[in-house]
Amino acid sequence: MKMLSLGIESTAHTFGCSIIKHCRDDRHTSGNEFILSEIRDIYKASAGWGIHPRDASKHHAMVASRILKECLKESKVDIKDIDVISYSAGPGLGPCLRIGAVISRALASYHDKPLVPVNHALGHLELGIKLCNLDNPLTLLVSGGHTMLLVYHKNKWRVFGETLDITLGQLFDQVGRKIGFASPCGNKIEDMANLSNRNVLYSLPYIIKGNDVSFSGLLSSVKKLLEKNSINISDICFSLQETAFAIIVEAVERALAFTENKEFLIVGGVSANKRLSDMLQIACKSHNCSFNSCPLRYCGDNGAQIAWTGAQMYFSDPSFGIKPENAIVDQSWRLDSVFIPWR
Amino acid sequence: MPENPDLCVDTSVKIKCANRKEASMLLETLTADNINLPPYLGLNMNIHDEVFIIDLQYEKKNIIKENNINTLINTIDEIMEHIALARDVIKND
Numbered sequence: 001m002k003m004l005s006l007g008i009e010s011t012a013h014t015f016g017c018s019i020i021k022h023c024r025d026d027r028h029t030s031g032n033e034f035i036l037s038e039i040r041d042i043y044k045a046s047a048g049w050g051i052h053p054r055d056a057s058k059h060h061a062m063v064a065s066r067i068l069k070e071c072l073k074e075s076k077v078d079i080k081d082i083d084v085i086s087y088s089a090g091p092g093l094g095p096c097l098r099i100g101a102v103i104s105r106a107l108a109s110y111h112d113k114p115l116v117p118v119n120h121a122l123g124h125l126e127l128g129i130k131l132c133n134l135d136n137p138l139t140l141l142v143s144g145g146h147t148m149l150l151v152y153h154k155n156k157w158r159v160f161g162e163t164l165d166i167t168l169g170q171l172f173d174q175v176g177r178k179i180g181f182a183s184p185c186g187n188k189i190e191d192m193a194n195l196s197n198r199n200v201l202y203s204l205p206y207i208i209k210g211n212d213v214s215f216s217g218l219l220s221s222v223k224k225l226l227e228k229n230s231i232n233i234s235d236i237c238f239s240l241q242e243t244a245f246a247i248i249v250e251a252v253e254r255a256l257a258f259t260e261n262k263e264f265l266i267v268g269g270v271s272a273n274k275r276l277s278d279m280l281q282i283a284c285k286s287h288n289c290s291f292n293s294c295p296l297r298y299c300g301d302n303g304a305q306i307a308w309t310g311a312q313m314y315f316s317d318p319s320f321g322i323k324p325e326n327a328i329v330d331q332s333w334r335l336d337s338v339f340i341p342w343r
Numbered sequence: 344m345p346e347n348p349d350l351c352v353d354t355s356v357k358i359k360c361a362n363r364k365e366a367s368m369l370l371e372t373l374t375a376d377n378i379n380l381p382p383y384l385g386l387n388m389n390i391h392d393e394v395f396i397i398d399l400q401y402e403k404k405n406i407i408k409e410n411n412i413n414t415l416i417n418t419i420d421e422i423m424e425h426i427a428l429a430r431d432v433i434k435n436d
Contacts, residue, residue: 061424065431095421098376099428106429109371110364324371 007307010100011092016040018303086310114321123305143268144169161211
């Protein structure tokens, strides 16, 4: 049985809508043909600044109607033919989350459709697994909001390791803003690092406790280096990447050794970084494990991750569909608290 | 609400919708985000035929710079933004 699912994403700087086609037995089909449309618009902060939650929410409110219209047009679907509406209910920035929730509730109420609140982090994982056609990978979620190493076991994603303070995305954003870039800064840091002649590697804090990592000391040290005018910024960015990624790769290697998992997946905005992928591929190869990365187009925040996850939730158990007046947002919703009956 | 507040503001917003279905949609859309408000804010929303009504009450003692009336203004601002957005998206199709 085929059903249509509309997903709305608005946790941080991205507002996105997507319509996907869900078949009950297509979990193990590959490709992205099931995504009928995926449209997004990204809030851009001023140079040197991060995301201002209220400004980002105003951006989302301004573009939402157009994005939804384009999404419906591209998929050639009428809103009345949608079977389920999903929205990212958290974690994320409160004002931004509420914009997505308001749109979802309005559509669900007016057109009498079931509404499914989706955990944003779970959306990254589920879409990555679907697009890479995987079964049960050790998964690294690295983005502006998350740095987590996860394993699925008995109806829940279990956190094998995570950041004790800031995320990898926040580390790059804060360093980038110090240099004068606008968030998100990951790709600009990578571009700067690629300009380094790579014969200087500054000694920076390397903190890993068990499988948990810490980047705040690394951030402070890099900021101090940036204040010294005599030091080449490209060399600092190179040292930052090498140190931060080595920490992550060590945590991944420990998890691979412990779990003996033969599938590895990286998802989230930072997964677009080529140097990180190269380092992880080497680690996976040494553990006889397949390396998989969410396709570049879908590694950042998008509506398809919400539409796909919401569809799986609803079709596995229709009680996931709730009334609009009960559809809340939760800025601190932990991924490991989500019960997963469909996997 | 505090006894003998230093500042007390009652706000009422009435929005005439196209029909009762649209007014009902606004009520269902806005309810979930407007629970667990701070004790100095009171909010009541309901519908009367095709009119959507919001009553917002602000009462606060010991008004200081950090806790001023901006909370009320920002709450109304966000509610009005959400109303405009909800009405806009259902007109999309």
